[in-house]
Amino acid sequence: MILDLSQFETFPIHVKLAAEPEAISIDYDSVVGVNSAGLDLDIQKSGEEFYCQGNARASVRLTCARCLEEFDFELTNSTDFIVCSQEWHKSHRGIKDNEDYVFFQGGELQADLTDVLRQAVIISISLKPLCREDCRGLCPSCGANRNEESCQCQVKKTDERWEALRKLSGLT
Ligand SMILES: [Zn+2]
Ligand SMILES: [Zn+2]
Structure with a gap:
């Protein structure tokens, strides 16, 4: 799932990205598969950095830890990170930094956000998912x-x- 910033001239912008469900593979026993997943982002430009803030959304098929029935789980998780070039990060950012970075690939203004989305989805899934609270x-x-x-x-x-x-x- 590629974010291509070269197509925008003025910021801030709002973008919606949808991933191929197969690209968000999650290796958890409880995860049967991903139905759909995507990012909803507000992007602000500051110098050579692009501040991305928004939500990861997904629908995943899970197996209930108690009754073993499959069920669909809709999740939303906030996410924020900075997209910039690796060279910029090296020369302008210190080692200690609490921000999350995604680097452009090569010289293009393109960043692969698949891992960002996968991480946001993974931390929203319980290790012991339940089809319902009182299963x-x-x-x-x-x-x-x-x-x-x-x-x-x-x-x-x-x-x-x-x-x-x-x-x-x-x-x-
Ligand atoms: Zn259950
Ligand atoms: Zn019995």
Whole structure:
């Protein structure tokens, strides 16, 4: 996903970029795939630097950590970074700096923002994504999806515990 700044003469500008979903590959067990992803940016020029600020948006297909069902997750995450040439950065910026930089490739005013987008998407995805806050998950005994059906395992378990308690208290 290339940002080409050579086509703009006056700043600030607002750009919307869409990535090829396949380009935003995320190697997480919980991520089935990316449906769509893109950046929405306000860009201000200052000297040789382009300040980019905006949002990363994506729709990703995830697997629920509890019930293992797939679901679509829509995310938005703010992002800001500076695009400039590597030479400029070397000569004008110190080593200690909290900004994020994306460098132009070669002498062109073109920058690949695929990694920026991928990072913004990755930090928005929980390590244990849930299809919904109160997902009841799978029954550990019979594997039934407890969002869809109620099995009898829980009942039996309660009985067993009650049984043990009765033994302990010498009731049986
Ligand atoms: Zn779930
Ligand atoms: Zn069960």
